Amino acid sequence: MKTKLMAAAAAVALSIGGAQAQQWSDGTIKIGVMNDMSGLYADLTGIGSVIAARLAVEDFKAAQKGMKVEIVGADHQNKPDVGSGIVRKWIDEDKVDVIVDVPTSSVALAVNEIVREKNKVFLISGAAASDLTGAKCSPNTVHWTYDTWALANGTGKAIVKTGGDTWFFLTADYAFGHALERDTAAVVEKNGGKVVGKVRHPFPGQDFSSFLLQAQNSKAKIIGLANAGGDTINSIKQAAEFGIVKGGQNLAGLLVFISDVKAIGLQTAQGLIFTEAWYWDTNDVNRKFAERFSAAHPKKVYPSMIHAGVYSAVTHYLKALEQTKSDADGKAVVAKMKSMPTDDPLFGKGTIREDGRKIHDMYLFEVKKPAESKGPWDLYKLRATIPAAEAFRPLAEGGCPLVKK
Amino acid sequence: MFELLGVSPQALFGQLLLGLINGAFYAMLSLGLAVIFGMLNVVNFAHGALYMTGAFVAWLLLEFLGVGYWPALLIAPLAVAVLGIAIERTMLRWLYKLDHLYGLLLTFGLALIVEGLFRNEYGSSGQPYQIPETLQGGQNLGFMFLPNYRAWVVVASLAICLGTWYTIERTKLGAYLRAATENPALVQAFGINVPRLLTFTYAGGVALAALAGVMAAPMVNVSPQMGSSLIIIVFAVVVIGGMGSILGSIVTGFGLGVIEGLTKVFFPEASNTVIFVIMAIVLLIKPAGLFGRAA
Amino acid sequence: MIAQAPAIAAIGTPRHHYAAFAVMVALAALAQGAFGIYPVFLAKVLCFALFACAFNLLIGFVGLLSFGHAAFWGSAAYASAHAAAKWGLPPELCILFAAFVAAALGAVIGGFAIRRQGIYFAMITLAFAQMIFFIALQAKFTGGEDGLQIPTNYRRIAFGFLNLRDNATLFWFVLGIFLIGFLVIYRVIHSPFGQVLKAIRENQPRAISLGYHVDRYKLVAFVLSAALAGLAGGTKVFVTGSAALTDVNWPMSGEVVLMALLGGMGTIFGPVAGAVVLITIEEFLAERAGAWVSVIQGGIFVLCVLAFRRGIVGELARLLKKPL
Secondary structure, three states: OHHHHHHHHHHOEOOOOOOOOOOOOOOOEEEEEEEOOOOOOOOOOHHHHHHHHHHHHHHHOOOOOOOOEEEEEEEOOOOHHHHHHHHHHHHHOOOOOEEEEOOOHHHHHHHHHHHHHHOOEEEEOOOOOHHHHOOOOOOOEEEOOOOHHHHHHHHHHHHHHOOOOEEEEEEEOOHHHHHHHHHHHHHHHHOOOEEEEEEEEOOOOOOOHHHHHHHHHOOOOEEEEEOOHHHHHHHHHHHHHOOOOOOOOEEEEOOOOHHHHHHHOHHHHOOOEEEEOOOHHHOHHHHHHHHHHHHHOOOOOOOOHHHHHHHHHHHHHHHHHHHHOOOOOHHHHHHHHHHOOEEEOOOEEEEEOOOOEEEOOEEEEEEOOHHHOOOOOOOEEEEEEEOHHHHOOOHHHHOOOOOOO | OOOEOOEOHHHHHHHHHHHHHHHHHHHHHHHHHHHHHHHHOOOOOOHHHHHHHHHHHHHHHHHHHOOOHHHHHHHHHHHHHHHHHHHHHHOHHHHOOOOOHHHHHHHHHHHHHHHHHHHHHHOOOOEOOOOOHHHOOEEEOOOOEEEHHHHHHHHHHHHHHHHHHHHHHHOHHHHHHHHHHHOHHHHHHOOOOHHHHHHHHHHHHHHHHHHHHHHHOOOOOEOHHHOHHHHHHHHHHHHHHOOOOHHHHHHHHHHHHHHHHHHHHHOHHHOOOHHHHHHHHHHHHOOOOOOOOOO | OOOOOOOOOOOOOOHHHHHHHHHHHHHHHHHHHOOOOOHHHHHHHHHHHHHHHHHHHHHHHOOOOOOOOHHHHHHHHHHHHHHHHOOOOOHHHHHHHHHHHHHHHHHHHHHHHOOOOHHHHHHHHHHHHHHHHHHHHHOOOOOHHHOEEOOOOOOOEEOOOEEOOOHHHHHHHHHHHHHHHHHHHHHHHOOHHHHHHHHHHHOHHHHHHOOOOHHHHHHHHHHHHHHHHHHHHHHHHHHHOEEOHHHOOHHHHHHHHHHHHHHOOOOOOHHHHHHHHHHHHHHHHHOOOHHHHHHHHHHHHHHHHHHOOOHHHHHHHHHHOOOO
16 A cells, blocks of 8 residues: 555656746656655655655645656665665666655765765755765755754753753764764753763664663763664663653653654653654644645654655755756755745745755754643644754854865 | 772672573573474574564554453464464475475565564554553662563563473473474374474464563564564574573573673673674584584 | 585586576676666676675585675675775775675684584574674774765776776676676686585585595685675675665675575576566665565565575576576
C-alpha cells in the first residue's frame, strides 16, 4: 500500500503548465525528494517529505503561474552508495533540478559534493550535521530546518538559565555524539553552568543502565543525552526505570524528534526538555497544515519539523525561480534564494545566510504529562522561544570557506 | 574507604549486578542457539529476529487485545514456537543432509524477511511497553537502586537456564534428545520419532529467544532492529563458550555480561569490542572454545 | 559440500571459458555503449561483481564461508577515500593502497579465523568484521557516521590522463580494474596452487597427509581474497564518491554472500551475474519501494537455499554440461 501511494505521490506530474514554460532547462522543474523511506528515519522523513513537497507546490499555485513542476521520490536506505547513485542518475539522466530533504549525514555529505559538482540545488531538511554549513559548506546548498549546533545551543542555554547548572553527559561514542556534547558543553559553560562529568557509551546501545548509574552517582542536576534515535529512547526508558527523574535529576534530550516521543510514550517521556524548529500545535495555520498532511499520509502521522522544513524550503525555492526565470544554474538560484528574505506559512519570516544556513526561530518544548494530553499527537508544551538571532551558530565560528573574513 | 581506579566499591557492586542482568540475556539467547545447534546442527541466524518477534507479540497483545505482561510471557513464546515449527517443517528439514552452512544462510534470509516485515508494518522508531505494575519501583540496596523488574529478570532467567539444563541433562526426554544427536538411526530404531524430536527442539530453542524478547520489552525500545544488534554479540559468546555444552553457554553468557559491565565502568569506549577481543584471545589459546569439544 | 559446481577439469583454459569471458566483456561494453545504460550504475555493478568474485574465491574454491567480507571492502573504501581526500594521491595509487590495507587486515583476521572451519569460521569472521565496524565508528579518521567524501576539488585524473569525472571514462576505468581482478582470480583457480586449494576443500585430512601446509594455503587464499575485495572497495569510492559505515557493517557481508549464492557459488562467472541482479534490484526499488529491499533479499536467500542451490550460472552450466 505504501508502495502504491509513494508511486502515486512521486510519479504524478503535478501540473501541466502553460505553453510558455520554455525558460526551464528541460521544460519542467523537477524536484527530487530523497530520504529514508524504510529505515530508522522513515517516520520522521520518508513519504511524508514527498507529501510536504507536493503540498508546497499546490499552495504555491505553480500551475497557474505557468511553472510545470514534477516531484520524484526515492529511498536511499541510509546507504551513501545508493543515495549518491540515485542523485547522479537523477541529475545526469532524469534532469532533476533540486534535491530535497536527505537525512543521514553520511548520505547528505556525499550528495552535497555531487550537487556542487553538477551545479544544481540542494535543500537539506533531514540531515543534522552542522558541518554542512561549516567546513563542508557549498554555494549550492541551503541547510533549512535545524542542525546539531542549534539543538545543543537552544537546549543547553535554556536549561542553564532555568537553574539546571550542573550537567553530566551521556554521549554516543562517535563523531556525531562528540560534536553534540562539545557544542552543548560550550553553551553550558558560557552561561555559567558546570559540566561535572561525562561517559561515552557504545553505539548502538541496548542497555544504558550502567551509564545511567554513573550519571546518577554524579549528582548532576541535568543529564544531557548526546545521542539519537534508539539510543535516546532507550536511555530515557531506562532512566525512568531506575527512578532517575523521580530522584530529582532531569533529562535533556539534545536530538529528539516527535517520532521518538511517540515511541517512548508520554508516561515515560513526560518532563523531557528539548529543542525543535517547528511543532504542529502552535497556531491555526500549522494545525490546518497538520490536518491536510495527516489526511494524505498513508500512516496518518502528523508532520515533523523535517516535513515542515521541506514544505518551507520548496516554497522558497519556487519563489526564487519566479525571479531568476531559469533553473539551469544552481549557484545562481541559491544566490537568489539567499538575497530574498524567506516568508512562508509554516516558518514565517526568515533569512538565508551566506554559508547556506537558514535562520529562523527555534523553540524549547517540554513533553506533556499523560493527563495534559488531549489526543494521540498532543505531545508538547512550549517552554520558550529562541529568537532567530541567537538560535544558530554565528557565521564566523562555522569556518565556512565561502564566508569572506 | 578504598577505591579501585577511582571507582567506589558501591558503584562496582552496582555495575557487577547490572552486568549480570545483561548476561542473563546473553545466556538465554546463547542457550537457545546451543540447543538448536547441538541437535539440528543449524546455526540459527534468525534467533535475533525471533527474539524481536517475541517482544513485538507482547506489544501487539497489549495494544490490540489488552493482554498484559504476565500472559504474554506464556503466549508470545508459544506463538513463536508455532512459527518455529512451521520454519522447521517447511524449510530447515530439507537441509539436514547438506552442508551446515546452508542452515546458516537460510536462517539469515529468514531474519532479513522477519525484520523487514515488522519494519514495513510498524515503522522503525519502536513501540512503548511499560513495566508491569506489580514490578514497578525498586529497592535501595545501599550501593545502588535496583529496579524490581531487573531483579525479576535475573532470577527468572537463571531459573529458566537451569531448568533447560536440567531437562536436557537429567530427564528422559533430554536423554532421547542427546541420543538422537549421537545416532539418530539407532534412536529411531528404538521407536522414537526423531524428526518430531528435532521439530520440538527447534520450537523450544526459538521459544527461549521469544521469552527473552518479552522479558526485554519493558527495558528496551521494542523496535524491529533490537534483535540484529544483539545476535552478533551472542554469536561471539557462543564461539567463546564453544557450542558443545549447555552449561558452558549459560556460564559464558553470564560471565561475559559481567565482564562487559566492568568494561563499561573502567573503559567504556571499549565495551562494544571487549567481547570480540576475548573471542580472539580464546581462539588463540583454545580454538574449540572454553567448554567446547575439539572439532 | 557447499560448492556444487562441476569440478573444473584441469589446469589450462577450456575453450568455452574464452567464449563466456568474451560474452561477459561484450555485454558490459554494449550495456554502456549500445543499450545506453547509465555508466555510473554499471561501474558500481562492476565493483560489486569483483567483490563477489573475491568472496567466491574463498567459498567456492577453498570451502570457507566468510561472513565478514565487509571488513575488507569497507576498510579499503576508507583507505582509498582517505588517501584521496587527505593526501591527494591520484586514484590509481589510492586504489592500490586500499588493496594493500585490505590484504594486511586479511592477514590478521585470516590468521585467527582459519583456526576453525565451517560454521565456526563464518561466525568468527562475522565477529571480527563487527569489531572492525566498531573501530570504524569510533576512530577519528573515518569521520564516524559522516563518512569520508571525495571533495569536489580533488583532481580525479587516473594515470595522468583518464578523467574520471566523465561518466564513460569512469566506466572503462572500472571495467579495466574489474578485468584485472577477475583474471587474477581465474589464474589462481587454474594454477597448481588453486588445485591444492580444491584438494583442501574436498578433503582436508588427505591434503595434510600429502604433506601440504594446509593452514598456509588457506591463509594465502584468505589474504588474496581480502586484497581483491579491497581492490573492489577502493575502486568503489571513485564511483560513488564516498566511504561510510554501511561499507563495513554486517548487512554488506550478507549482501556479498547473497550475490555469490544467487549467481552460483564455486562457478567462475556466477558472482558477476549475482551482483548484476542484486544491485539492479536495489536500484530499481530505490525509487519505488525501498522498504522491500531487505524482505526481497531475504526471500532470495531462502529460495536459493531451498530450491536453487546451484545459482544462475550453476544451473546454466548444468544445462550446457560445461563448468562456467
